[in-house]
Amino acid sequence: MVSLKNVNKHFGALHVLQDINLEVTKGEVVVVIGPSGSGKSTLCRAINRLETIDDGEILIDGNKLPAEGKALAKLRADVGMVFQSFNLFAHKSILENVTLGPIKVKGMKQSEAKELAMSLLERVGVANQSQKLPAQLSGGQQQRVAIARALAMRPKVMLFDEPTSALDPEMINEVLDTMVQLAKEGMTMIVVTHEMGFARKAADRVIFMADGKIVEQATPEEFFTNPKSDRAKDFLGKIL
Ligand code: ADP
Ligand code: MG
Numbered sequence: 001m002v003s004l005k006n007v008n009k010h011f012g013a014l015h016v017l018q019d020i021n022l023e024v025t026k027g028e029v030v031v032v033i034g035p036s037g038s039g040k041s042t043l044c045r046a047i048n049r050l051e052t053i054d055d056g057e058i059l060i061d062g063n064k065l066p067a068e069g070k071a072l073a074k075l076r077a078d079v080g081m082v083f084q085s086f087n088l089f090a091h092k093s094i095l096e097n098v099t100l101g102p103i104k105v106k107g108m109k110q111s112e113a114k115e116l117a118m119s120l121l122e123r124v125g126v127a128n129q130s131q132k133l134p135a136q137l138s139g140g141q142q143q144r145v146a147i148a149r150a151l152a153m154r155p156k157v158m159l160f161d162e163p164t165s166a167l168d169p170e171m172i173n174e175v176l177d178t179m180v181q182l183a184k185e186g187m188t189m190i191v192v193t194h195e196m197g198f199a200r201k202a203a204d205r206v207i208f209m210a211d212g213k214i215v216e217q218a219t220p221e222e223f224f225t226n227p228k229s230d231r232a233k234d235f236l237g238k239i240l
Helices: 040-047 069-078 094-104 110-123 139-151 169-184 196-202 220-225 230-239
Strands: 002-011 014-024 029-033 055-060 079-082 157-161 188-192 205-210 213-218
Touching: 002 040, 014 040, 014 213, 029 040, 029 196, 040 055, 040 157, 040 188, 069 079, 079 139, 094 110, 094 139, 110 139, 139 157, 139 169, 169 188, 169 196, 188 196, 196 220, 205 220, 205 230, 213 220, 213 230
Parallel strands: 029 188, 029 205, 079 157, 157 188
Antiparallel strands: 002 014, 002 055, 205 213
């Protein structure tokens, strides 16, 4: 579903992605962990073309990433993204936040988009908030709306970049539970998170990144109990 082949990216002199090779199969849940600055966000942003890459290839469901235009908009719809900061449209209602993409990008009829949005808001447990503005919701609720908004585009893969790190502790689980549910339903997911509980519960594979490289990959069980590299051991020692 997602394929990166020899992907390289520089920010000036900084080689932020170093020859990244990664294959994510349909329905697979991959958790990406690693120290701050290791290139995790850049990797996510490259996958949905918020960042360009210098060389290599990124394929989504077998299609090469187009550079721009309509084809890129279509591909972006295939790749849903949820960020650390919820990024909802502040002056639009929760319902409008979710219907906007399907109407504007997919040309969906208002009534159909509304029906879809309400079913997704129901699914993430915030249907009763649909007429409110984002600021009237808690952080956990807003992040669940952000997930519903991404799902409204019927993506083939969902990227999550530290989706719970801006949340108060008591709201983290409501968002993680929504993500676990999504994983169970068979969504292909790439999740940058340091939430080991989520990784153990939902991940098929953990990827450990450091200094722009994939240093290690293993099942969560294997990775957390028996990390191979010193970098991973050192990192786990700090966060566990
Ligand atoms: P992570 O998400 O693992 O913390 P990032 O992908 O955000 O890491 O960043 C990797 C490195 O690239 C960091 O050193 C960061 O400062 C740098 N970086 C990220 N975005 C930019 C940018 N737009 N311009 C220059 N440097 C950047
Ligand atoms: Mg990051």
